C-alpha cells in the first residue's frame with residue numbers, strides 16, 4: 001500500500017507533512033527563547049559539586065527508580081550507592097520546586113554536569129524517559145520543548161497569561177491541550 005501512495009498528491013499524507021513541518025518550525029522558533037530562559041533557571045537552582053551522579057542523590061528505595069522485587073538488590077543503585085551531598089541535594093531540591101508536579105525526570109539528566117550545562121537542568125522537565133541522549137534544545141523535538149514550557153514553573157512568568165489559563169494541571173489549559181494532542 002505504502003509503495004503505491006504518491007506522497008505529493010495524497011491530501012492526507014500531504015497534511016501530515018505540513019503538520020510535521022509546522023511542528024519543526026515552531027520548535028525552531030522557540031529554541032532561542034528556551035535556551036536563554038533555561039540559562040536563567042540554571043542560575044536560579046544553584047551550583048552542584050560536579051562529582052555526584054543522579055544515582056547517589058536518589059535514596060533507595062525510591063519509586064519508580066528502584067525495584068521492589070528484590071530487597072537486597074536494586075538495579076538502579078547497583079553501581080552507585082546513595083550518598084548525602086549537601087550542595088547537590090540543594091540543587092536537586094530547587095529543581096523539584098521549579099517543577100510544576102514536583103516530579104522531575106531524573107532518568108534523563110546527568111547530575112555531574114549540573115554545574116556546567118544548563119541543558120542537563122532543562123532535561124529534568126522533559127517527559128520521564130527517552131531524552132537522556134538528546135544533547136541540546138535544538139536536538140530536542142517539539143514534544144520536549146512544550147513539556148519544558150509546561151512543567152517548569154519559571155515559564156509562567158515569560159508566557160502570556162492566556163497560554164496558561166486555566167493554569168495546569170487542567171486539560172483545558174491551551175499549552176496542555178497542545179501537549180496532549182501531540183502525545184496521542
Ligand SMILES: [Zn+2]
Pocket residue numbers: 048049050051052085086087088089
Ligand atoms: Zn555533590
Ligand SMILES: [Zn+2]
Pocket residue numbers: 059060061062065066067074075076077
Ligand atoms: Zn535503589
